[in-house]
Amino acid sequence: MGRKKIYTEDTKWLRQIYNNKKTENGGFSKVTTIEFIEWFDQSVYDKGCCYCGTTHETSKKIFDFQIISKGRLDATRGKHRMHRLELERVIPNEPYDNLKNLAWACHWCNNAKSNFFTKEEFKPVISDAIKIALDKIIEEIDKKIKYE
Numbered sequence: 001m002g003r004k005k006i007y008t009e010d011t012k013w014l015r016q017i018y019n020n021k022k023t024e025n026g027g028f029s030k031v032t033t034i035e036f037i038e039w040f041d042q043s044v045y046d047k048g049c050c051y052c053g054t055t056h057e058t059s060k061k062i063f064d065f066q067i068i069s070k071g072r073l074d075a076t077r078g079k080h081r082m083h084r085l086e087l088e089r090v091i092p093n094e095p096y097d098n099l100k101n102l103a104w105a106c107h108w109c110n111n112a113k114s115n116f117f118t119k120e121e122f123k124p125v126i127s128d129a130i131k132i133a134l135d136k137i138i139e140e141i142d143k144k145i146k147y148e
């Protein structure tokens with residue numbers, strides 16, 4: 001019963017993330033799809049990127065605008081990235097099975113942090129700069145939407 005409930009349209013994207021991370025080095029091995037879906041907390045996701053605070057809505061707005069305006073270089077890996085927050089390993093070399101180490105990050109923080117910076121190195125300076133840059137982009141988008 002519980003198993004069926006978990007395989008819904010709403011959890012499809014989580015299952016896709018799980019499957020993608022299964023094949024990756026250090027990917028899920030002990031944690032099951034169901035455990036991963038149960039780990040997911042909508043209220044945590046809604047708070048936005050664990051580094052800069054960019055929300056899903058902001059990320060999606062930039063993504064959608066990019067698609068309509070064709071105004072920006074495609075950094076989306078075939079337009080699949082950016083419209084959702086991405087699963088992030090805070091300590092990069094920890095396996096995905098360590099659910100406590102998992103968080104949500106925006107595309108830009110995830111890319112910039114890569115597997116190199118620690119959270120402590122990344123958060124105070126780089127993620128703040130990303131947030132400032134993204135806020136300016138959102139401002140431009142809002143202006144363009146207003147005058148179109």
Ligand SMILES: [Zn+2]
Pocket residue numbers: 049050051052053054105106107108109110127130
């Ligand atoms: Zn971010």
